[in-house]
Amino acid sequence: MTFTRNLNLIIQRKNLDQDQMALMLEDIFSGQITEAQIGAFMAALATKGETFEELAGAARAMRRKASRIQTVSKKVIDTCGTGGDSSGSFNISTTTAIVVAGCGVTVAKHGNRSISSKCGSADVLESLGVNIDTDPEVVEEAVNEIGIGFMFAPRFHGAMKYAAKARKDVGIRSIFNMLGPLTNPAAASCQLLGVYAPQLTEMFAQALKLLGVSKAFVVHGHDGMDEITTTAPTRVSELKSGLIRSYDLDPIEFFEDYAATEDLKGGDVELNARITRDILNGDPGPKRNIVLLNSAAALVAADAAADIKEGLELAAGALDSGRAKEKLEQLADFTQENA
Template sequence: MTITLEEQSHLKDILKQIVLNPGSLTPAHVVGGIRSIVRGEASDAQIGGFLITLKLRKIDSDPEMVVALAQEGLRGAIVPDIGLSGKAREDIGMIVDIIGTGGDGWNTFNVSTTSSLIAAAAGLTVAKHGSRAFSSNCGSADLLEGMGCNLKAVVPSHVGKFLREHRYCFILANNFHPSIHYVNRMWSELGFPTPFKVLGPMTNPVVPDRALIGVNSKVLGPVMAEALRIMGRRNYAVVCGDENLDEISIAGDTHVWHIQESGEIRNYTIHPRDFGVPAHPLSEAAGATLEENKATLHRLLSNELEDSDIAVRDFVLINAGFLLYVAGAASSMEEGASIARETLESGKAKVLLENFIKATYELPDL
């Protein structure tokens, strides 16, 4: 007996359907399962079973499934009112993001977080979506909180103020996605990446105008790009290092799926030399503990580099430089890296972070 979608209001019913009829899984089942979880009606066993089933069915290899996940994630998000028209929008300008799926196993330094600070200091308006660590020693939120940011206080009503006054705001996923704790709890206990890893890069509630998104698999790259295209995103670049790294690799080639304004997806390969930067082994750009990553970030922003920091700095420069290129703030990748380096060495990124930290403790009641 087949259970109709109308009858599948509970995750238990959906699981029964897709397990007993393996070929029957549809985007509607995925959406129904997520909604059942968000309503708080599913047990831990049912949530775990659902996540495992989605993993085994490889739904993150199907753009339509990925779109269903992302749209449902955005449906449940708290969307900040940042002034999307008129003078307020002019003050904010083009909004960008740089984020990766995580889960690549390389445990590199917090490249996207550092790159986001440099990009904002170079003149872009950055709404950086991120969370605490799941698959690494130190996530983006962990690092910024370790540096002194009061991220818990940055709620949706504050985003417009930060973007207008500082050109930077960190969008802590837990503050903008109330239902995320249901999945995150099980995700951390399962110990392997689930298809929900695609949600972070695709569900920034601000919906940036342009973005650089890293994925941890060359197979996922074209799927993510096609899903973003279906969702209407343009001038987004999906990247994957040749080592299945969810960032632009400092060690060698990186594969790019660049969604053009026309909607065409342009696929090409880039290398550190395209940025005028030498390649370095990934082992020289490894991340470590929170305390060690904090120390590295401090040295980078303060121009107090040690020999061991050069690879990390260059790693950051090519990622920040490519974001500047994707955003149209640089005419070439090499110019983007040059702007990023000048911004870093000028101390502007350090000042931006210091001002952001201070502002997170001086928030008005909005």
């Protein structure tokens, strides 16, 4: 059996090519593989260590099984990250997505409920009035008409059910924890992607390149956050025109001082929703600043800003004018009306 043969290669610490990994995932997603085999696959691959070719191959298989949405705009961005950074921060990437949409960029936000934190993107959006559990057709319409939509992972990636029990039973971080940001159902052409470890930035950028993403920032804060942080420099691997460049981005270039980690803390769903509302209502401070910085990078990735400085100005304008808040209200109204 091909799955067993490829599993033995992984156990021997041999790397697979994209096609070999895609075949393994297709077998899993078709329900042909036992939970014991899936568990062995997860453990062996995690022990060997994933390569960017393996990530891309797995993502291709998952994309093929997903429900897809078609976008009118050719420039669509996602701000989905891996999560798993244990920082306890508020929902920075979700708030960023709303601000970027307020700047006029089409956003197809991919996400799920909380896995390792108290509050995932789906949780906070639901608390903010968005109906997250809508049909793909409704999400497609929201993206194309409003300029922002939320793709709730369980609605779009039904085949993941075949790996669910093995993932829960084995209980380790595996390749399945990495695939969310690489499997956007709208095939977003540009991304701001936070990862939970610094060594992953270049690997994910290489995977995005293989998957056809045109421009991306893959980021990991030196404080451990899977965001562009404001408490320390951030490791960035930038994908642009087929080339990848890695460097450190220092927030001190844009703000007077570093933020304190405590200033970025979130909590439960209610608290995180309130934080997002406060930012959208124009409240100043470190929480606003980190959203501005991440929004600026997303705007550069989407070719809506020439550089971070211009992106900061555009993001601040979307907040101060109320355009970002209006986008959230439009999304909430639309998804409730089309439930």
